[in-house]
Amino acid sequence: MKLIEEEWKHKITAVALRSAKETKRNQQVLLPTTADLVKLKDYLDAELHDATKVLKNCVNMENFQKLSSVILCRVMMLNRRRSGETSKILLQDFEKRPNWQLGHNTEIINSMPLTEQQLVKRLDMIEIRGKRGRNVSLIMTPDIKESIQVLNQKRHQVGISETNGYLFPRGNGDGHIEGHVAMRSFASKAELEYPERVGSTNMRKYIATVTQMMNLNDGELEWLSNHLGHSINVHREYYRNQESAIELGKVAKMLLAVDAGNALADVRKRDVDVAIDESGSEQELEDDGIGEIAVEVAMEGGQDVGEPDARFDKTQIDQPRKKKASKTSTKIAWTTEETEAIQKLFKKNYNLRQVPNKKECDLAKQKEPALYRRDWKSIKYKVYNDIQRLKKT
Structure with a gap:
């Protein structure tokens, strides 16, 4: 035992970690494309509407299972939740959720922008058991909540067992629908360009990678990590991939500027912790628009994330920059x-x-x-x- 304690970390753990890192080296991670995710979202929304209407008019096990699968995939996609966690949502988690509107802190609500205040009023949420027993939240839109309510009203009519406590029950026995199987099926039916890339893990990696371009602060990153059900360190190390486009575009731009001798002119650190002239005469704190990339770019725009940076182009790298005439400005004291x-x-x-x-x-x-x-x-x-x-x- 003493020999194991002394040599395990050197001969087993270290070798295993090194092998894992070597396996990942130069391995391209193929994430879903934005166009495919938008197409899948639209497909699931249409299926959700149709399946809810069909089950209301014709109650049978086939229609019940269809609606159950659609809701499961839509919830999984909206929340970027692990398929296993979403599949195992309990019926009591939904039915016993509190009225969140009654518990909101008015001061916090009033400090939010109007858009966020409207979302707080419009959306609903349930808390479920996540990985390692931690509580994680699931956000529901009104149409998802309505469809779940229809599903619950019809479960006894189609013969779902009283002992089956899952929100998305399987037709026979006490099991539940498998989220990854349902997602694979809908991805195939939606006629995506790369259906094999769509899965709960890849969608979680997608949002972690895309939000790099949103320049989230530590607080926002913590909120996102908590929602996804892991720590910030896990979020950064295992989910957030250094997208090759970021490496080849943003990082390469800085390296080429340094290589051309234009480092001081072209490479600027964001949010430099120095005193800044409030009259607007200094330029250390720049707004390059990254913080304004909205979530709909990732979910609805169908376009690549990221804009070409006008401050850097080929002429700036190949040719020396011309010195600009210094500008003088008058400081105006704040009243x-x-x-x-x-x-x-x-x-x-x-x-x-x-x-x-x-x-x-x-x-x-x-x-x-x-x-x-x-x-x-x-x-x-x-x-x-x-x-x-x-x-x-």
């Missing part, structure tokens, strides 16, 4: 009225320690007349500097 307006409009940003983007700054300027003489960069720099001061307190 008490302006400061109060900023603190009111960006209350959420201060709480989350999150710098607003251009769209948020422009919207704030439209809402508050006191900010008429400020451009969006000045507003952004003001919030940024305030956040840096809050971090130091």
Whole structure:
């Protein structure tokens, strides 16, 4: 036993880890394409509507199983949940879910943008048992919830056993529908370009990879990781793949700039922790639009994620940059009225320690007349500097 304790980590564990890493080296991870996921989502939405209508009019086991499979796949796809977890949702988890609207913190709700407030009112949620016994959440849209209610109303009419406690029961016995089998079947029927890439694990890796381009802060990344049912470290190490396009585009751009001697001119660190001129004369804190990539790009746009960066092109790498004439700007002190307006409009940003983007700054300027003489960069720099001061307190 002593020999095992002393040599196990060196002769077994280390070798196993090294072998696993060597196996993954130069192995391309083929994730689902955005176009395929959008097509599958539209297909499942149409099937959900039709199957719900059919079961209402004609109650039999075949129609019941069809609707059950559609709902299972739609929930799995929306929440990027593991197929095993979704398949094993219990009927009591759905029926005994609380009325979340009664327990919401009004202060938190009011700090959210209007879009998020509407989502809180419109969507429902249930908590289920996830991997290693942890509680994980499932979000349901109104049409999914309605279809589940229809399913539950008809389960006894089609002969589902009283002892079967699963929300998505199999026709005979006490088992449940297998999520990966149902997903594979619908992926094939939806006539996708790459149906073999669609599965719960690959969809989880897809959202983890795509959200790299959304530039999530630590708080948002933690929320996403908790929803997916794993820690941030697992999210970064095992699910988030360094997409080859990111490596060849973003990283290669920086390396080529350094190689051409334009590093100081072309490579800029995002959100540099330095004092920034709130008049808008400095350019350290740039808004390159990455933070504004919306979720619908990944789910509804059907286009590749990421935009060409206008700051870097071939001419910038091959030719020396021309020096721009220095600009002079007059600093305008922030009045008490302006400061109060900023603190009111960006209350959420201060709480989350999150710098607003251009769209948020422009919207704030439209809402508050006191900010008429400020451009969006000045507003952004003001919030940024305030956040840096809050971090130091």
